[in-house]
Amino acid sequence: MKVHLKALGCRLNEAELEQWSHAFRGKGHSMVTDHEDADIVVLNTCAVTADAGKKSRKLMNRLYRENPEAKLVVSGCYATLETDKVAEHLGVDLVVPNPQKDQLPQMVMDKFAGNTMPIIAMEPGENSLFSRGRQRAFIKIQDGCRYRCTFCIVTVARGEEKSRTLKDIIEEVQRLQTQGIQEIVLTGVHVGGYGSDLDTSLYSLVKAILDETDISRIRFASVEPWDLPEEFFGLFDSPRLMPHMHLPLQSGSDTVLRRMSRRCKTDSFRDLVQHARNSIPGFNVTSDIIVGFPGETEAEWQETLEYVESIGFGHTHIFSYSPREGTKAARLADPVPDMIKKQRSLEMHQLAERLKQQFAELQLGNKVPVLWERQRQEGALAKYTGYTPNFMKVETSVTNTVLLENRIVDTNLDSYSVEKQSLIGSV
Numbered sequence: 001m002k003v004h005l006k007a008l009g010c011r012l013n014e015a016e017l018e019q020w021s022h023a024f025r026g027k028g029h030s031m032v033t034d035h036e037d038a039d040i041v042v043l044n045t046c047a048v049t050a051d052a053g054k055k056s057r058k059l060m061n062r063l064y065r066e067n068p069e070a071k072l073v074v075s076g077c078y079a080t081l082e083t084d085k086v087a088e089h090l091g092v093d094l095v096v097p098n099p100q101k102d103q104l105p106q107m108v109m110d111k112f113a114g115n116t117m118p119i120i121a122m123e124p125g126e127n128s129l130f131s132r133g134r135q136r137a138f139i140k141i142q143d144g145c146r147y148r149c150t151f152c153i154v155t156v157a158r159g160e161e162k163s164r165t166l167k168d169i170i171e172e173v174q175r176l177q178t179q180g181i182q183e184i185v186l187t188g189v190h191v192g193g194y195g196s197d198l199d200t201s202l203y204s205l206v207k208a209i210l211d212e213t214d215i216s217r218i219r220f221a222s223v224e225p226w227d228l229p230e231e232f233f234g235l236f237d238s239p240r241l242m243p244h245m246h247l248p249l250q251s252g253s254d255t256v257l258r259r260m261s262r263r264c265k266t267d268s269f270r271d272l273v274q275h276a277r278n279s280i281p282g283f284n285v286t287s288d289i290i291v292g293f294p295g296e297t298e299a300e301w302q303e304t305l306e307y308v309e310s311i312g313f314g315h316t317h318i319f320s321y322s323p324r325e326g327t328k329a330a331r332l333a334d335p336v337p338d339m340i341k342k343q344r345s346l347e348m349h350q351l352a353e354r355l356k357q358q359f360a361e362l363q364l365g366n367k368v369p370v371l372w373e374r375q376r377q378e379g380a381l382a383k384y385t386g387y388t389p390n391f392m393k394v395e396t397s398v399t400n401t402v403l404l405e406n407r408i409v410d411t412n413l414d415s416y417s418v419e420k421q422s423l424i425g426s427v
Helices: 013-026 052-068 077-081 081-088 098-112 154-158 166-178 200-213 230-237 254-260 264-280 298-311 338-362
Strands: 001-009 040-045 071-076 092-097 136-140 183-189 217-220 244-246 282-290 313-318 367-378 381-387 391-399 407-415 423-427
Touching: 001 013, 013 040, 013 098, 013 136, 013 166, 013 183, 040 052, 040 077, 040 098, 052 071, 052 077, 071 077, 071 098, 077 081, 077 098, 077 154, 081 092, 081 391, 092 098, 098 183, 166 200, 166 338, 200 217, 200 230, 217 244, 217 264, 230 264, 254 298, 264 282, 264 298, 282 338, 313 338, 338 407, 367 391, 391 407
Parallel strands: 001 040, 040 071, 071 092, 136 183, 183 217, 244 282, 282 313, 391 423
Antiparallel strands: 367 381, 367 407, 381 391, 407 423
């Protein structure tokens, strides 16, 4: 079979595509980059917001319309929360809810392929990451979350926490490294809770990866700030652990955080960030902010603006609150009017851009190892995009004779482009 994998939403969904790709290829099936060429199309849906659910439905329609002959398999959070509705959707041949995700390739092969072993199963093949033009891999280390933030539907969709074994993860990292992958990102629903069901921890996992593999770069997807013990930042003594973490704050007001059922306060978050920055030179903290959570007063909003500015995030993901049926927050009183949410979102975006520029300008004059990822041709020049160790986007121009893709090269950080929101470097 020719299989096309597609994901909406989080890095965990992307990581699951990599696992599925490996399983399909191991049974001799080929991966294709264009869904119109596929016999099987697998869509990993998202439901983190109402808009994400809408995008999932639209994409299901488009995939069926553009390749009606293919078998359409739908999984992910939207498919889990709306299983019956998705199963009845035009063109959907199989729905795989989240609890059965690990069996998805086998379920697809049993249903549509007779589980045969074609000859190409014996032939080496590179991972689908490269066919998608990527030099980093997302490693799913766990699924599910024990916490119930009032705004979050994902914990409902993903269920209880379940961690992969250290051995399984180490083997995946080693396999990806042999395929030329330079950088891995450890991802999950509750990354900091890794190992709670296996009598281990995220700290132990990272130490094992450092000890038992030679992968050049290790990163984390979003990690809840309350999950990090003080000794965790000692791991960053290794230059292979990149000096950046995405620590979702959600609000700079303690009263809003309580309504969200978040397990941190602004003082403890500030202490954590300060400890990380004091311990690790150039450490970049990025975060999430929800605008217009139910009951958010003007005073609480001003608290958030002032707090975010005082922390100085290198990048901020900003979300206007939208109610999700099945969450506690959807039943809270005093919803914030849309016009006020739009105004607050604009204010936060303006602040975030200014803080990002300030952090970027602190990097100027440094020479850092950049993993160069993508290129485009402009006449006699090749334009490359990559990322610094602390996850700042950087661009450079070289002659066509210089090949940088998937190489880690020392790069001078010369300037910052406000228009591109990117550092400009020279190699």
